[in-house]
Amino acid sequence: MQFQDCRAIVTGGASGLGEATVRNIVENGGKTVIFDQSEENGLRLQAELGEAVLFLKTDVTKEEDIERAVNKAADFMGAINTVVNCAGIGIAEKVLGRNGTHNLSLFSRVINVNLVGTFNVIRLAAEKMITNEVNDKSERGVIINTASVAAFDGQIGQAAYSASKGGIVGMTLPIARELARYGIRVMTIAPGLFHTPMFDTLPQEARDSLGKMVPFPPRLGYPTEYAQLVQSIIENPMLNGETIRLDGAIRMQPK
Template sequence: MNVKASLAIVTGGASGLGEATVRNIFEKGGKAVIFDQSEEKGKRLESELGEAVLFLKVDVTKEEDIHEAVNKAADFLGEVNTLVNCAGIGIAEKVIGRNGAHNLSLFSRVINVNLIGTFNVIRIAAEKMSGNKVNEQNERGVIINTASVAAFDGQIGQAAYSASKGGIVGMTLPIARELARFGIRVMTIAPGLFHTPMFDTLPQEARDSLGKMVPFPPRLGYPAEYAQLVQSIIENPMLNGETIRLDGAIRMQPK
């Protein structure tokens, strides 16, 4: 599928990796619907990019929200043939910390947003995609999820985050196998250290120090580089059922 033909839903599309993905799809001639909780950022991006982009305030963990939002997206786009899941949250908390055992509700929330939220959008969007007409490559759609190198190299304090991202990696192949009969591909990207909004609170010196941990290039990744990989996955029909590390060869240390 050419990215120009992408009719995409991008969760977490109002900032960071999701915003870069929306911008790239728009710049290449596609259309996108942003699912995000941040109305301010989402409306601003919608206004900037114009009629090819729509913002919808959506909670990915709510079943009714997703049913309604996917139907609205399909009406706006004509059909949905691309889904990029970027919505997610992160916390840092030890299993046994200064204040005692890990807060169970926080662990559950991270799993609920990152893993269950991703699956919630996949299942509804995939059902919608299954009714599409096939393109010249017999495809009906492509689904791209966002995991993290923490799925493989989780650090101390990342039990919840690593578990949620490891779940995304683990479900990629079985969902790809199942949706193959519909001509829907499923891929996952596992980014390393990327300059996303959560890094904006750090001083430049701290960001530079983190970037130097990356073997090459020795810097934080740019969201546009994530979007570039999304485009490559969309356009290459043999990419299916796999997780790609996008990390400059970094392997995270215990802490």
Template sequence: MNIQECRAIVTGGASGLGEATIRKIIEKGGKAVIFDQSEEHGRRLQEELGESVLFLKTDVTKEEDIQEALNKAADFMGSVNAVVNCAGIGIAEKVIGRNGAHNLSLFSRVINVNLVGTFNVIRLAAEKMVTNIVNDQNERGVIINTASVAAFDGQIGQAAYSASKGGIVGMTLPIARELARYGIRVMTIAPGLFHTPMFDTLPQEARDSLGKMVPFPPRLGYPGEYAQLVQSIIENSMLNGETIRLDGAIRMQPK
């Protein structure tokens, strides 16, 4: 798919990896719609980037929210042929901690937002994509999900987060196989340690220390490098049904 023809929705698009993706798509001549709950950041980004961007406040776990937002996105852009799922949350809690067993409702919430939310967007976006006219490569769309190296190298305290991201990895291939008949590709990116707003609360010394854990380059990843991979996936039609680690060769230790 030519990125200039990209008509994308990006969940979690108001900050971090999602914001970088929005900026990349607009920079390359495409159009994009931000699905996010942060009105402040979403509207700021829309105002900054101009008429090629629309912000819609959405909750990825709610069917009615996503269905309504998809319809508005299609009206704004003319169609939806790309989805980048970046919305997600993370927690750190041991199965048996100082205060007892892991909070079950908190575990369920992480699964619901990260995994069920991603699937909710996939299923409703794919339903809309199947009506697209195929491009010159017989494609109707591409869906890109965000997992994490925690899907493979989960650390102590990451049971919920790792389970949610492992689920995203696990559903990538079966969904890609199913949607292949419609010319819709499905890919997943598994980032390592990236400098997102989550790290902004840490002192520079702590960020530098985390970055040195990465074999090469020995630093935190830049959101723009995630967006660069998104562009490559959009443009390369042979990329389908796979999870790509974007991690500088890091393999996380138990803690």
């Protein structure tokens, strides 16, 4: 797909990896609709980037919410041919902690947002994509999900997060196989340590220390590098049904 032809939904698009993706699409001539909970950030980005962006406050776990938002996105852009799922949450809690066992409702919340929420957007956006006219490469759309290296190298205290991200990796191939008949590709990116708003609360010394854990380059990843990979996936029709680690060769230790 030509990158400038993107008509993209970006979940979690008001900050971090999603924001970098939105900016890159718009700067290259595409249009985006941001699905996010943060009205402040979403409306700021919409005002800054202009008519090519629409912000919709959404909860990816709610069926009616996403169905409404997908319909609005299709009306705004004329079609939906790209989805980039960046919405997600993370917690750290041990199965057997000092204050008792892992909170079950918190575990369920992480799974619901990260995994079920991603699937909710995929299924409703794909329903719109199959009505698209095929392009010159017989494509109707591209879906890109965000997992994490925690799907493979989960650390102590990451049972919920790793399970949610492992689920995203696990459903990539079967969904890609199913949607292939419609000319819709499905890919997943598994980022390592990236400088997102989550890291802004840490002192610079702590961020530098985390970055040095990465073999090369020895630093935190930039959200623009995630957006660059999104662009490469969109433009390369042979990329399908796979998870790409974007991590500088890091392999996380147990803790």
